[in-house]
Every structure is written in structure tokens, then in C-alpha cells.
Amino acid sequence: MLTVLIAAATAPAKAQDPRISARFPAAAAARLDVVIDSAGREGLPTDPLVLRALEGQAKNVPLDRIVDALGRLRDALHAARVTLGPSAAATELTTAAAALEAGVPDARLAELRQLRSGQSLTAPLAAYLDLIASGVSASQAWSRIADLARHRATDADFVQLTPTDIQRGRDHPPGPATSGGSR
């Protein structure tokens, strides 16, 4: 155990993401790297953290707020992996982290994992979040998502859900229009 700890402490620092070093001054990049590296050492996906940092930089946000946001996102990714298990894919973890950040209880993630065993949770979670963001109550949205998951619905079934579908049971995709695939 001690050997592992020593090896971890003395391991060479992982190369900085070039997007971070290109967009932040060296001292700021070093602070961001502390958070990003800690996620990487846990085996969590680091791309969402890099993107959140870039978002903060684009929006001209003070560094302290960016670092805080990254810390919260890392914690959410960690919690998502604890709930979904070590085999969860990076996209699942990212969406689950977004759900946790939005206030979805982790028990709901665990339930969805059970209902959709062996299938990706990305689409149902994304649909759930989108419905809540569109003004549907969390319980109503969850009821519909869980029902679809029980009936082994496809990813498209989830993502095409709209607030109106909750009342009418019809599918019509809102937001940016997609072609050749689905939204």
C-alpha cells in the first residue's frame, strides 16, 4: 500500500491538455490542472472538465469561479461513477453528472441503471434533464422515463420526448433541428 502511495506521489505529472495551455496563462492553467489531474487519476473522464474550463474562459469568468465549477463537476462525476459502477461509459458519466448537478437524486440514477441494465443511460438521462428544463415536473418526467425504460424503449424514443408528449403521448423533437439522425 505504501509503495503504491509513494509511486502515485512521485509519478510524473500528466501532460497538460493543450487546449488549456493554449487558452489560459501558465499560472491559471496550473490551478485548473490540479483539478483535472485529480479526476484523471481517479479514472474519471477529463474532457468534460476541460470543456467546462474553456466555457468559463470563453464567457470571461474569473478563474476562481472556473476552478470552483470544475471542482463541483469532478465531484459530480465521481458520485455518478459510484452510483453507476466502474463500467459506466464516459458519456454516461458525463450525463449522469449533469443530472446530479441539476439536483436529480442518485437513487433515481441507480433505479434507471437497474431498469436499463446493459444499455446506455445517456439518452434517458438527457431526455429527463431536457424535460425538467422545459418545465415538466421532475416526478412527471421521471414517471414517463421510467415507464419507457421498463418497456425497453430505444434511445430515439427517449430523446424525441417533448413536454407535450407527457400530456398527449406524441413525439416531436424540439430545439436545434437535426437530419440524418436524431436529436
Add this chain to the structure above:
Amino acid sequence: MSDELAPDDPLQPALADLRRPVGVEPGLWTRARVRARRRIVSRTVRVVVLVLCLGAADFFWRQHAGTSVTFALTAPSVRSVALVGDFNDWRIDQVKLHRVGNGGWETTVRLAPGRYRFAYLVNHDEWRADARAASVADDFGRPTSVVTVLGR
């Protein structure tokens, strides 16, 4: 046991043949070196061509893979609108929307499957969400939307 054959050994003529110095054709080594170099150059060229072909295929795949997503904003009295998000590393100057009439702005990009946060940057200084897309909580106090693209 000795390695030497007896003088009357029937193998002696063959041994004598083997011991006779062999004349080396002048320039043989030079030609062999040139041939070896040519082989190396030829193999290197083949590897470079293969790498270039793979790169071209990757570029083509990136250009044509994914799903076309049209982003649109209605903003009649603005000078410029940029699409900024996870899909372009939040670069504010990479994807510009073009006017489509009646105050509309639009652009279409190809996106790989995933869930992307994005926003519009209007006149280089004002962030706006997409009214038709879901909004997401934003740590930074700016309007932010999200779009989900599924695999085919």
C-alpha cells in the same frame, strides 16, 4: 579426431574448390548498398503514402460523419451571431451564423453523437440561449443551452 582430411580422401577436390578464392565483381558491394537503400526508400514511401491515405480517410470521415444539426436564432437588430459550445471547444470565432431573412440567423454543423452545451454570442459580447432547446444550469451565470445528438 582431426578436422583435416586425409590426402587421398575423395572429398579433397570438393574441399579444394571451396578453399579457392572467389573473385568479387568490382562494384558489387556498391550496387548492393544502392539496392538496399532503394528498398528502404521504397518502403518509407509506401508507409508515408499509407499514413497520408489514412489521414485523408480520417479527415473525410470527420467531415461527413455525425448528424447535421441546424442552429437558429431570431435576432433582427444584431450585427453578428456566433455559435459557441462544447463541439468547438468554446471558440468564440469559429462558427458564425448567417442571416436568413426576417431577422433570422442560422448555421448547420455536423456533430458526433453526444450531449453538448452551447450558447450564442451576439455582437461579440452578449450570450444568449437557444429558445427552442433545453436550458441547463450554468455555473457562470450566463444563458446556456444543451443539444443531444444520438448515434445512427
